[in-house]
Amino acid sequence: MSKKVEKTALVSSKAPKPTTFSNERSHHVPNSEAKSKSPSPPPSASPKFYINLQDLVNIEGILEGLVTAFKQSESASYEIDRWWQITDENSIIRIDSLFRKEEAKACLREAVILEAAGVSLSEFLDHSALGNDRARQAVNDLLELIHQNILVLIDIVLHRLPNRYSINSWAVTLQTITYTKRTNKCSKHENMQLLATQNNLIKQTIQEIAKEHTNPGSVLSKTVRMLLYTIIQIVRDIEHFEVIKARELLRVAVEEDIEPPALNTTESIDYEIEIQLAEAPYLPATEEDIYTLVLDLDETLVHYYEEENEGKFLIRPGCHEFLEEVSKFYEVVIFTAGLQEYADWVLDQLDHNKFISYRLYRQHGLPTGNFYTKDLSRIGRNLARTIIVDNMAENFRMQPDNGILIRTWIDDMTDNALLELLPLLKEIAMKKGRDVRKALKSFRDQMMRAIARGESNPHLNLHLDDDL
Incomplete structure (x- = not known):
């Protein structure tokens, strides 16, 4: 039933x-009027x-x-x-x-x-x-x-x-x-x-x-x-x-x-644009002892938005100072999953002083299911001397020990994440760390201990041992 x-x-x-x-009104008529007046017909119900x-x-x-x-x-x-x-x-x-x-x-x-x-x-x-x-x-x-x-x-x-x-x-x-x-x-x-x-x-x-x-x-x-x-x-x-x-x-x-895409294919990443993967290594050979800093673009350095059908972008606070300082110690490489035309449009305006050495685009990323992975082994640099900074851990999942996950930035003009990162990057380069992966692990361990102690700013007062 x-x-x-x-x-x-x-x-x-x-x-x-x-x-x-109920939307029906009461049609009760007082007794004094009932005998002399006939009740009005009820209004049509709403x-x-x-x-x-x-x-x-x-x-x-x-x-x-x-x-x-x-x-x-x-x-x-x-x-x-x-x-x-x-x-x-x-x-x-x-x-x-x-x-x-x-x-x-x-x-x-x-x-x-x-x-x-x-x-x-x-x-x-x-x-x-x-x-x-x-x-x-x-x-x-x-x-x-x-x-x-x-x-x-x-x-x-x-x-x-x-x-x-x-x-x-x-x-x-x-x-x-x-x-x-x-x-x-x-x-x-x-x-x-x-x-x-x-x-x-x-x-x-x-x-x-x-x-x-x-x-x-x-x-x-x-x-x-x-x-x-x-x-x-x-x-x-x-x-x-x-x-x-x-x-x-x-x-x-x-x-x-919305059409459910076929997984693990280029179609699952982009329905309309099929880009051929660039051949590795991506960068020309250089001195072995150079340090390389790979930086993501969107939501790490800038944020794109549209206003009255016109594309614009905001620059993360401290970005120019950050690029200027790290370029003194690192070979700076931009690696974005965005299309080259878009990335060049942003970077041509962002990097007037040419602090950025190289630019890598979508064609340099590995299509892995539903997004592009930034495989650092294909860049052509020593992984022991390469660091990547990105707001998405998935992007450097093939070399997680080389990665620094930075918080996503949209439009918070009080953000200081880039400037907070500077001392760590400078210390690694200035102390000539033999393997950046060990240095980053040391920083992570120190931060975890600081968090366990209840410190409000665990990223401050970190140091690198001379033997790393």
């Missing part, structure tokens, strides 16, 4: 008082809309499942498909009808649109198989915010239910869910302010993730970038979008642009 699904009539289109869930409480339970569970899937680097396709199906059929997307005030209605619309944008972004990463660990963690953080948002929306719905639904099994389940899973609990009067705050955090996170992947240095096809541009446009102009229209644009973009 099929289980009866309970639907709850929440409000009329006239947005009645919180405890009133249409009500229904929210399926069981579906709300399922939607919350799906969003929580997405968080778990991305945290464990598992496929989330099933959860994503279920989310689209259930939300298509549930009137939660018209939750703004609960309120009269336009400010509240706009806040609720934003929450619903941002949920769809976040799910679309996770669908892009899941289907394309282009999501590295750092990107998946960023989307995981985003989905956790969206999960908290649905809990606030559920709480808003619960506070609009009439008293007779207090013993409804699905309502009780929802009450338990919100009570146990909300990280920020507040009164019903504060829900809207909390929702607005979380909306802003979600918008900021989505824009940062999408912009990073639309960077010309990222390894994506033009069609995939168009999906991300759609997401950016919707989030940027969210106050002008109706929920249905935004969902339509996102759904079309996902279905038309």
